[in-house]
Amino acid sequence: MTFDDFGMDTASLAGSLEAKLAAVRQAGFSQVMISAADIVGHPHGTAAGVRAVRDSALRVTGLEALRDFEGLTGDLHHYKLDIAKAMLTLCHQIGGRLLLVEASTSTHADTDPDLVAADLRKLAVIAIPFGIRIAFKGLSWSRTVNAFGAALEVVDRANCPNLGLGIDSFDVLASGASLDDLGIFAPEQIFLVQLSDFMWNQDRSPEEQLATAIHFRVFPGEGVHSNSLANLVTRLDKLGYYRDYSFAVYNDDYRQLPPEFVANRARSAAVWLAETVLRRGLPVPNMDRLRRSGHA
Amino acid sequence: MTNAMDREAVPEAQNPLAIDGLEFIELATSKPRALGSVLEMMGFQPVARHRSREVELYRQGSMNIVVNANPADVPRTVEPIERPVISAFALRVRDANLAYQRALELGAWEIPVRAAPMELNIPAIHGVGESLIYFVDRYDEFSIYDIDFRAIPTVNPHPPAIAGLHFFGIVQYIGPDRTDDWVAFYSQIFGFTPLPDNVRFGIMPKGLLLQSPCHKFYLQLVDPGDPAGDLLWDERLQRMGLGTPDILAAVAALEKRGVEFIASESVHSNERGAMTKPYLGSVMFELVHSDHAPQPAPKARA
Numbered sequence: 001m002t003f004d005d006f007g008m009d010t011a012s013l014a015g016s017l018e019a020k021l022a023a024v025r026q027a028g029f030s031q032v033m034i035s036a037a038d039i040v041g042h043p044h045g046t047a048a049g050v051r052a053v054r055d056s057a058l059r060v061t062g063l064e065a066l067r068d069f070e071g072l073t074g075d076l077h078h079y080k081l082d083i084a085k086a087m088l089t090l091c092h093q094i095g096g097r098l099l100l101v102e103a104s105t106s107t108h109a110d111t112d113p114d115l116v117a118a119d120l121r122k123l124a125v126i127a128i129p130f131g132i133r134i135a136f137k138g139l140s141w142s143r144t145v146n147a148f149g150a151a152l153e154v155v156d157r158a159n160c161p162n163l164g165l166g167i168d169s170f171d172v173l174a175s176g177a178s179l180d181d182l183g184i185f186a187p188e189q190i191f192l193v194q195l196s197d198f199m200w201n202q203d204r205s206p207e208e209q210l211a212t213a214i215h216f217r218v219f220p221g222e223g224v225h226s227n228s229l230a231n232l233v234t235r236l237d238k239l240g241y242y243r244d245y246s247f248a249v250y251n252d253d254y255r256q257l258p259p260e261f262v263a264n265r266a267r268s269a270a271v272w273l274a275e276t277v278l279r280r281g282l283p284v285p286n287m288d289r290l291r292r293s294g295h296a
Numbered sequence: 297m298t299n300a301m302d303r304e305a306v307p308e309a310q311n312p313l314a315i316d317g318l319e320f321i322e323l324a325t326s327k328p329r330a331l332g333s334v335l336e337m338m339g340f341q342p343v344a345r346h347r348s349r350e351v352e353l354y355r356q357g358s359m360n361i362v363v364n365a366n367p368a369d370v371p372r373t374v375e376p377i378e379r380p381v382i383s384a385f386a387l388r389v390r391d392a393n394l395a396y397q398r399a400l401e402l403g404a405w406e407i408p409v410r411a412a413p414m415e416l417n418i419p420a421i422h423g424v425g426e427s428l429i430y431f432v433d434r435y436d437e438f439s440i441y442d443i444d445f446r447a448i449p450t451v452n453p454h455p456p457a458i459a460g461l462h463f464f465g466i467v468q469y470i471g472p473d474r475t476d477d478w479v480a481f482y483s484q485i486f487g488f489t490p491l492p493d494n495v496r497f498g499i500m501p502k503g504l505l506l507q508s509p510c511h512k513f514y515l516q517l518v519d520p521g522d523p524a525g526d527l528l529w530d531e532r533l534q535r536m537g538l539g540t541p542d543i544l545a546a547v548a549a550l551e552k553r554g555v556e557f558i559a560s561e562s563v564h565s566n567e568r569g570a571m572t573k574p575y576l577g578s579v580m581f582e583l584v585h586s587d588h589a590p591q592p593a594p595k596a597r598a
Contacts, residue, residue, distance in 0.1 A: 085405065121484070125403025128481040129422055131471060131531070160484075161476035 001237055001278050005245055006270035007031035007061045009194075010038045012249040013259040017042055017049055021056040023259035027267040031059040033194075033246040034094060036087060046090070053094040061244050062098030062135065062192060063091040069101055070119040071109030071143075077119070084123055092130040098191060099127065100135050100166050103142035103151065111143060117157035124160035135191035137166035140175045140213075141206045147175055152184060164191035168248060169232055170198065170217060173225050174209050179235055187240035194248035195233070195273075197223025217249045219269035230277045237278055245273070311487045311509035313398055314390035318463045318513050319432040319440075320353075320360035321536055324383035327576070328352060328365035331380045334575045335361060337554050341455040344445035353445055357457025359538070360441075379578040382533035384420070385466060386430035387486075392419055395431045402485045404429075416443050424468050424478075425532040459546035464539035464584045465514035467503065470531050475504055478517050482506050488515060498537065498569030498584035535579075539586030543567050546583055 007029050013020040017038045024032045034053060042049030053060060066087050069080050091099050101123065110116075124134045138151035145151045151165055167190060172179070196217040201224055204212070220229045233245070247266050254262045325331045328350065332342060340354035340361055349366040364383060389395040396419035400406055405422035418440060423429040434440050447453055470478050482488035487509035495505060503518035514537070520529060540546040547557060547565045556573045557565050564570075570583040 122401075122403045125481060125484050126405065128403075128477045129405065129424060131474065131477070160480050162480070 001233075001245070001274060003028070003270050003274045004030045005243075006195075006273065007033060007059075007244060007246050008263060008266050009033040009035065009064075009246055009248050011035040011064070012247065012251070012254055012266070013262055014255045014257065015259045017052050020259050021052060021058060023263040024266075025056065025058055026260060027263035029058070029263075029266070029270070031061045031244060031246075032056070033061040033100075033248070034063050034096065036063055036065070036090060039090060039094065050090075050093045060094050060096040061246050062100050063087065063094065063096045064100040066099060066101045066123075068104045068106040068109065069123065070116045071104050071111060072106070072119075073110065073115075076108055081122075081126075085126065088127055088130055088132055091132055097131060098133045098135055100137060100192065103136070103138045103145035105139065105142050107143070109143050113154060113157060116145070117154050117159075120154060120163055121158040121160045124158065124163035128162060133162045133164060133191050134160075135164055135166035137168055137192075137194075138171060139168075140171045141210045147177060148172065149177075149181060149184065152189065155189065164189050166190075166192045166194065167236075168194040168196075169220075169229055170194070170196050170213055170248065172232060173228055174198075174204075174212070179228070179231055182232075182235050182239060185239060187242060190236070190241050191243060193233075193236060193241065193243070193245050195220050195229065195245055195269075196247060196249045197221070197225050197229055199223050201225075214250055215252045217251050219247055219249050219265050221269050221272045222265065230273075233273055233277055312402065313387070313395040313431070313486055313509075315395075315486060315508055315510045316388040316390065316435075316512070317508075317510055319386040319388045319430075319435055320362050321382060321463070321466065322362040322364055322384035322386070322428075322430075323380045323579070324364045325380035325576075326365060326378055327380075328363050330576055331363055331579065334579055335363070338550065338572075338581060339455075339458040339461065339553065341451060342448055343451055343453050343455070344441055344447045346445055353441055355453070356455055357461060359457070359461065359463050378576075380576055381578065382427065382466065382536065384423070384428040384430055385533070386418070386432045388435050389431045389433055392431040392433040395419075395433075396421065399431075399485050403481075404485050416440055423533070424470070425530060427533050458549045459540045459542050461538045461540050461546060461583075462586070463513055464497070464537035464582075464586050465516060466536055467516045467518055467534045467582065468532070469529050469534045470517050470519045471529075472519055474531070475517055475519055479504070479506065482515060497586070498582055499563060499566060499571065500569070500582065535582055537582045537584050539584050541585070541587050543570055543583055543585050546570075 008024045010020045010032060013023060020038065021032065039049035040046050042052065066084055069084055072080055087099060120136060127134055136151055136155055138145040138147050140146055145154055148165065148167055155163055155165055197220050198212050198217050247269060323331060335354045340356045342352050343355045344353040351366055352363045354361040354363060399421050407420040407422060407428055418430050418432060420428045420430045432440055479490050488506040491505040491507055503516045506515040508514065543565065544567060547570050558571045558573055568585050572581045574580045
């Protein structure tokens with residue numbers, strides 16, 4: 001893993017889409033996770049947002065996020081299918097090869113694992129012609145899948161080659177899951193790892209977890225779980241994880257500060273992880289090329 | 297790939313769309329005459345024209361090829377281009393609408409309806425790249441061509457096949473490391489079965505074969521090989537495979553008509569197969585030895 005394996009998330013930054021992309025690039029990053037709202041919220045329309053991403057010279061880590069998709073029936077299911085197809089189309093337009101799907105928090109969602117798995121398989125099949133991978137992420141406050149072990153079970157059950165897992169360090173740390181459990185994964189099943197830290201240590205209610213997840217995340221190395229994060233990244237590296245890390249930092253303070261300031265903090269986090277925690281400064285030969293070709 | 301196999305174990309899923317062969321292959325081009333002369337050299341004859349669009353039907357034996365030179369009103373991204381592309385294939389199914397609905401339920405993308413008044417609505421889904429997959433259920437007593445096409449007067453509507461040529465399959469180019477994805481796509485939605493690597497037809501060494509659930513044709517997935525190599529291509533339908541019980545007789549007959557075959561050290565005609573040179577920059581035909589009885593010519597066609 002090198003610096004280039006880490007990317008920022010447009011949802012961490014304030015300003016126009018162009019300003020966010022420029023800040024990410026200026027901080028030295030080569031990739032960026034795109035929040036769909038940043039594209040469609042472009043003042044000159046979606047096409048202008050798509051063009052801004054295409055022109056940014058940044059690789060798209062993925063598009064986020066399809067929410068509350070699985071476990072629905074009847075009209076709700078068909079409505080969500082339309083939403084999913086629109087998200088996949090947007091992902092394709094910006095040159096993305098990954099769509100992040102968050103486990104449902106909807107009270108309408110059926111939690112029957114067979115139904116959840118069938119819905120995710122259908123979504124993955126829909127994404128195949130575009131060459132888009134589906135990273136399914138459990139949420140600690142989800143109704144259908146609330147831990148990465150459960151997410152793996154569903155992904156296994158769905159059994160589609162372009163369906164894998166998104167792992168968010170926040171959920172791992174906040175849920176108090178043992179890092180030993182990461183051993184259940186095969187590295188090729190993990191499609192994306194999102195990293196962030198936060199500022200409290202005690203166990204909190206699901207409501208407080210949700211509030212923290214949305215408002216108070218900080219970059220790795222800035223919070224109180226630096227050791228755990230370092231441990232997590234080291235374990236994933238040993239496991240053979242070879243895809244992207246994205247800083248999923250959602251923080252109200254950062255969203256009212258200049259994007260360059262925030263991007264530089266992200267840069268420090270990437271340098272710390274790549275060069276201190278993983279102690280690798282030099283790119284692995286051929287890795288970039290493999291990535292570009294869509295192999296990795 | 298294991299998932300494809302697992303699903304095959306479920307009997308009712310073996311042919312979820314009730315597929316019964318290939319009805320036609322569509323090529324899109326802005327130079328329909330140039331493509332027409334290549335097709336005629338290959339033994340196809342123009343037999344009908346579409347009533348409202350710049351679309352022609354070529355036929356040889358049981359094979360139908362639709363040449364689409366229709367400009368912008370077609371609501372899809374393949375504009376006819378100079379280099380012909382395989383823009384669609386049509387599957388024969390028991391009930392086109394049911395097959396279409398079932399395909400959507402299984403994860404296919406719908407294509408907006410584009411029939412003009414008095415024309416058939418032929419449902420279609422997205423295939424690889426910009427291509428489409430149509431569902432056709434009128435191929436027995438009636439055909440789609442009876443309604444949407446006008447026969448070209450004085451030509452034999454059922455020109456015979458040279459050396460028993462029939463549709464064998466279609467070769468699809470895929471991106472690096474995309475074999476599993478496309479196997480999942482074709483097995484999940486259509487019920488195709490991947491064949492073991494030691495099953496080979498023809499003379500081309502590469503690619504994974506998928507057998508149609510009706511056992512009447514194949515799709516072959518070919519990836520660029522070395523993922524770190526510079527040979528990257530767009531995913532697309534690349535060429536059609538024509539089966540014949542006698543390759544050498546077919547090659548001889550086609551050569552007499554002016555068709556040239558590749559004769560290199562690695563690729564050359566033999567009793568197992570042959571490959572034509574590319575015409576118009578992109579149109580190739582692969583001949584494959586196949587004892588498959590050609591499907592009977594339909595009765596009441598254009």
